[in-house]
Amino acid sequence: MSLTKAERTIILSMWGKISTQADAIGTEALERLFASFPQTKTYFPHFELRAGSAHLRAHGAKVVAALGDAVRSLDDVAGALSRLSELHAYILRVDPVNFKVGGGGGPQGPQGPQAPPALTQALPPAQLLSHCLLVTLASHFPADLTADAHAAWDKFLSLVSCVLTEKYR
């Protein structure tokens, strides 16, 4: 999966606006993640996760800064995020069963394709954060997040999730 020229244009043009509110966007995406999918908090026992906490703001800023690195290297997202990919694989070790390829079009969950979707854990954590980032963008930039832009961002964020799990084994 790689981004078309048109998709890259969309991502780059929206990034200009996003980067002016980077910290707020990152923080809000994380707030949404922890509110909707509380199981993701298990990866942050060392954080104060109340809305508006310094930890949340700092980490939100970090997440969006990393996305910015990917945006500036759309030709080589794997290269741009190589260190982060190693961090997630060797140090953070977010359970790999949670990182599945693609925005919903990838393999089925651990129960297999016949089982009904799990009630709360319907998406792996990387996709949960991607989804919450998309929701945040939709709420802040309604005029920009057309159907085409929605598709481009969903694809880009899927690509980032893929890269982050590349080195698991």
Place this chain on the structure above:
Amino acid sequence: MVHFSAEEKAAITSLWGKVNVEDAGGEALGRLLVVYPWTQRFFDNFGNLSSASAIMGNPKVKAHGKKVLTSFGDAVKNMDNLKGTFAKLSELHCDKLHVDPENFRLLGNVLVCVLAHHFGKEFTPQVQAAYQKVVAGVANALAHKYH
């Protein structure tokens, strides 16, 4: 079985009261077909789906989106009995329509994006959390009778 607190029910119902089901339905179904193009497999007879603008403007997409979201409105009215409410529709999606339940999850998340798009700041993290529960509950209920 999913349980909704009084606050969650209030948040869900209050926002739903402001949703234009026709517009939001067309938007949600259209975006599903644009963002996840493989879902077009269920709609071969819908005519022109060749581009995002063709899809979003397609009258069959809008009409079907309205139908789907009207049905979703039943979930909002019956949050304590989603499985019962969607039992017949579940059988239909399995036996006649042959839809992989994964698609219900995709549409649920697209709907959440559409609500955020429309309501902006009003679609707070807490409101989103309540809606994530509803869409997950509906997806589960629609998959429940699969065999």
